[in-house]
Amino acid sequence: MPDKKYIRTFETLTIHDVPLVGGKNASLGEMVRSLKEKGVRVPDGFATTSEAYWDFLDANQLTEQIKFHVNGIPNKKESVQKAGRLIRRLFLESEFPPELADQIRAAYRDLGEKTSSKNVAVAVRSSATAEDLPNASFAGQQETFLNIKGEDQVIDACRRCFASLFTDRAIVYRQEKGFDHMKVALSIGIQRMVRSDLAGSGVMFSIDTETGFPNVVVINAAWGLGETVVQGSVDPDEVVVFKPLLENNKMIPILEKIIGRKEQKMVYAQSGNKTTKTVPTTAKEQAAFVLNDDEILTLAKWATTIEKHYGTPMDMEWAKDGKTNELFVVQARPETVQSQKEKGVFKTYALKEKGKKLLQGLAIGDMIAVGKVQVIKNPKDLDRFESGSILVTTNTDPDWVSIMKKAAGIVTDHGGRTSHAAIVSRELGIPALVGTGTGTAVLKNGDLVTLSCAEGENGFIYKGKLPFEEIEVDLEKLPITKTQIMMNMASPEAAFRWWRLPARGVGLARMEFIISDLIKVHPMALVHFERVKNKRDQTKIQNITRGFRFKSDYFVDHLAQGISKIAASQYPHPVIVRMSDFKTNEYANLIGGKNFEPIEENPMIGFRGASRYYDDRYREGFSLECQALKRVRDTVGLTNVLLMIPFCRTLEEADKVLAEMAKNGLKRGENGLEVYVMCEIPSNVVLAEGFADRFDGFSIGSNDLTQLTLGVDRDSMELAHLFDERNEAVKSLIREVIEKAHKKNRKVGICGQAPSDYPDFAEFLVRAGIDSISLNPDSIVPILRRVIKMEQP
DSSP: OOOOSSEEEGGGOOGGGHHHHHHHHHHHHHHHHHTGGGTOOOOOEEEEOHHHHHHHHHHTTOHHHHHHHHHHTTTTSSOHHHHHHHHHHHHHTOOOOHHHHHHHHHHHHHHHHHTTOTTOOEEEEEEETTTTBTTBOOTTSSOEEEEEOSHHHHHHHHHHHHHGGGOHHHHHHHHHHTOOGGGOOEEEEEEEOOOGGGSEEEEEESSOTTTOOTTEEEEEEEEBOTHHHHHTOSOOEEEEEEGGGTTOTTOOOEEEEEOOOOOEEEEEOSSSSOSEEEEEOOHHHHHSOSSOHHHHHHHHHHHHHHHHHHTSOEEEEEEEOTTTOOEEEEEEEEOOSGGGSOTTEEEEEEESSOOOEEEEEEEESSOEEEEEEEEOOSGGGGGGOOTTSEEEESOOOGGGHHHHTTOSEEEESSOOTTSHHHHHHHHHTOOEEEOOSSHHHHOOTTOEEEEEOOSSSEEEEEESOOOEEEEEEEOTTOOOOSSEEEEEEOOGGGGGGGTTSOOOSEEEEEHHHHIIIIIOBOHHHHHTGGGOOOHHHHHHHHHHTTTOSSHHHHHHHHHHHHHHHHHHHHTTSOEEEEOOOOOHHHHHTSBTGGGTOOOOSOGGGSSOTHHHHTSTTTHHHHHHHHHHHHIIIIIIOOTTEEEEEOSOOOHHHHHHHHHHHHHTTOOTTGGGOOEEEEEOSHHHHHTHHHHHHHOSEEEEOHHHHHHHHHTOOTTOSTTGGGOOTTSHHHHHHHHHHHHHHHHTTOEEEEOSSHHHHOHHHHHHHHHHTOSEEEEOGGGHHHHHHHHHHHHOO
């Protein structure tokens, strides 16, 4: 169809046409025109021009009437609500100029012919000419109408789109952003509906929306039409994909898959006045992922293609057609929160003490706020919201933005990381807790609470006012040191949070923390469920592993995902994963653990570390650990993962462990696999040359080395005054192992607590010639500065 005065087909538009058709439609046109040949699918459609909007105003003599109402708002002659209502009525009572109506009808018929459907179902979307700019991108200021069929219905939906330029939220938004109401036009995008009501849809970002980590695509997915995800009325599936490995078609670089509850979905209405309706999902739908791995990777590749084309991180909506099983991108706009942050400034928040936990949910914003709870469930009650309160509600939509701006923090019952509440809270710079499930039931009006989103992926509501600190770090111009500064990391949930820190890898990733915090079940209880005697433990394990063909798959799956997130956060720098190092009493506290663990007088020097891996009592559990790591390296493709064996007492024991690993597909040297050994027992120092022949490097565990050198139980309060890593006996052993290892061309690092606690100990390590120092994240910058000074000539 040739272009008309009022109509432009998507394939004739580019991103430079924002003044003509608004950001949303210009972006759709840009993708159809430039990215179709690269495999990105966008549904066909057309847009009305800004001229169509202005001529609609002129034909119905609306301009002066709209001016009268909006000019009355600053002088408080009219409220925003009253002015908006009266302006919208003007639009809804107006008629389309015949030429404009004819062109819309003709374009709709042409779209039907293109898709072999007389009354093709379309989405009618608003695209303001000042919308989706880098510094102004609140989503959802205007309306979208779904499943519109027939010429008359399309015209009516277009009229309602024009009217939605003056929703209350849009009026307030333009006033606060400094846009002149009378200089903003509205273009209408009319796009073939994807039958996602028969499949699923959602949103995706080409950047981690919480931390700004640039190397991932985050995808949210739910059944049915995508409005439920955008609105936050469902808890969607969440998938994280690692971008740097997407081009390697032999790998499946999916870092994490979290299944959402997805308790309802939006579908087409078959009868009545409404075009869509919300219905409950089935138990089968709730238990299944919306997307399979191939579809996830396709979307992730499209996201990176779109990002590369636009040259900036992107916020996209996607849909799957349930009839054809085809995927489509239905919208794309720049991400405007994390991508706008100063790269050289790193700000952290930390609680100084913990309190009673009242609630848990997904953390949005990496911040902490204190305030009184105000529960508001009905939009009619928005006027009573008190500035500085913690807003608690079921979920939000654009009508809530005016009070969200006044909130110290936000809590919702429903929604994921890409819900409306999450997106808006990020842009406003306030913390939010979404998808809590029970926030409106648990929290009461007037309760003083602390909202903490600074503890990783999950956030918490604590009772009362807790003290916290805010630290700002300038990372600019910090030089690279000869001594490699690495990071200790335990929680996958916090992995992306630290990507801006000037660390060159992870010197210690603690597997046991992933097992205790994420998996929670003893691995042998999954391998031999029949040996679990406690009924409560049996029930917990059955519930936790629901959906897995074999219970042991649950362990491998979750452990691989946890390690993958940590490894991806520092890729391509080395990430040293320590195999499990629980003591027997700690293993026994896992679900089902008491059936598989002996009771020991002194677990600290008992059945732990290497001695477990080749023993029949744990060999099958160690096999699961190996399977998870093999998946991380060989399937996901994160070959920057190195393995480390803890508490390896003798050379014979080292040989047995390496043989056990090889049986499970982890042979040292194959596919670049390096294996380190912890140096935490005096025998590791005495026999350092022998250990160097078997391992690729050493990592000093200063806590255990001090304990076993001085004969002091590190957990003993009575002997606490004697426990000091800086004792000369300990330092002498450290010097000795560094010297012996270097003679064998083996690297030595340290991953113990001492360098983080004692800056003078870090200085000693540099003088001793250590190759790397692995620190807690909050110690990296101050210790790095000390090392820089020491290394300067």
